Amino acid sequence: MNETVIDALTAVFLIGGALMSVAAGVGLLRFPDLLTRMHAATKPQVLGLLLFLLAMALQLRSWVLLPVLLVCWIFMLLTVPVSAHMVGRAGYRTKHMRRDLLSMDELDEIVEKAASKRAPGRNPTERPDET
């Protein structure tokens, strides 16, 4: 009885994690530009991995394993936002996105204000390209 419940939960977690991956794949195929694809792509990296690791923990059932899985997940949780930030930033700077799909661009005002403050005589659309 107990074993059956655990197996059923494991099955649910495995299929849920796989569905997250499929959602990311379909999002990559269907969405029109970089920023919308980034929105879809982060699903399996955090929630999908969490579901798979929970399935692992349920099947292996040892307390020693739990910190290892937690470290594995927290590491992913720390690195995914950094890489997403870098990719989104590079995409914004190098114009790898479709502006006509944006309903609002709050960063644009800030960038222009900063550019005009730093060099009043310069063209405000020209952005400094240091990191």
Place this chain on the structure above:
Amino acid sequence: MMVVAIVIAAGLLILAALCALYRIARGPSILDRVLAIDVLLATIGGALAMDMAVNRHLDNVVLLVAISVIGFIGSVTVARFVTDRK
């Protein structure tokens, strides 16, 4: 019941990997490709974790961490050196 769930999950993972591969091959810009590579690595990591859960061993934990490191370093490096489109 477990076998059916495993087959379904594996099929879904294969579908996701194929979608990511299509975007890697087709992707209009290098950032799209990097993003798709991240999704492919996450899918591979999910498959490794599923293998560990189903067969009840721990051989792939290090590989799982290594895959996330590779995805992180790869996407940060490419994002750093990407050039202007226009």
